[in-house]
Amino acid sequence: STCWASRSVPHNALLTGASCAERGSAGHCHMTIGSGIKNTLRVLPLCGAVPFPGSPPCYIGVGTGAAGLGTTLGLLPKLNGKVSQVGILVKAEKEDPGLLRCSGIARFRLPDSSARLPEALQDVQIFEDAQLTKEQEEQAHTLHNELWEAVCILSRLLGEEEDPFAPCKEPPAHLALFRPGTGSASDFSLALSATLDLDEAEKKRLLEGACLLERLHVLREALQEALSLCAAHASLRRLMSGAAPPPNDAHMASAADSAAADVPSAPVATAASVIARLQEYAASVGVDGGGA
Helix, strand or coil: CCCECCCCCCCCCECCCCCCCCCCCCCCEEECCCCCCCCCEEEEEEECCCCCCCCCCEEEECHHHHHHCCCEEEEEEEECCEECCEEEEEEEEEEECCEEEEEEEEEEECCCCCCCCCCEECCEEECCCCCCCHHHHHHHHHHHHHHHHHHHHHHHHHHHHHCCCCCCCCCCHHHHCCCCCCCCHHHHHHHHHHHECCCHHHHHHHHHCCCHHHHHHHHHHHHHHHHHHHHHHHHHHHHHHCCCCCCCHHHHHHHHHHHHHHCCCCCCCCHHHHHHHHHHHHHHCCCCCCCC
């Protein structure tokens, strides 16, 4: 489905960077990571893709140099020739010659004084979301629940597209690990950022952002758009086939419309308005309720 992002990275996506080891500045959380090579973290740019911690493992091609990279790496997104200051730590496992299976661990940030991309770091700055007030924590908790419910609804709609006779589809397993009551809103937001089919520039902003509430609101709007489009697609398919809606479809469409109505500034029409226009068009060309 176009609602979920691709989970792999093309081969040859990695380029080597210039050699420049820097130490982190004060005010950040530091950790020393041994990668198997002189206790340094190898840092590599990831061209054309934005990785996140908590997402499914990605596969990257590194050519013949995979053997000397170690088991923990730092990946930095590189878009339009510019390398991000925020990347992710990954656990790297060799799958095939020149191919690594990378699982995200946490975000890290390059030292502010870095003028060039470092090839290795000894002092790693873990990058975390800004601390929330009690009121903001309550808002984040509410949004966490809303987003999880929207993910469940979207998964069922996508399941109906794949198999109309067995539409029940569970949310992606890696998101279920961070559902309310199991994982934090921050971890869930990062995993969802990787999962939704957003453009890479938007993903880069979400990766670099330290404001959890802002990230949750961006993801909420993205889910509203996906829900509206999926609900409209499902209704159009039934309209053209003449099939009756399943018993729970009205609830799912209503939930999608309600979610979209919560944020008036959303740039996408609600499912109800799209469906109404489709029904008007069907009547104007003589299509009776269903069947083309």
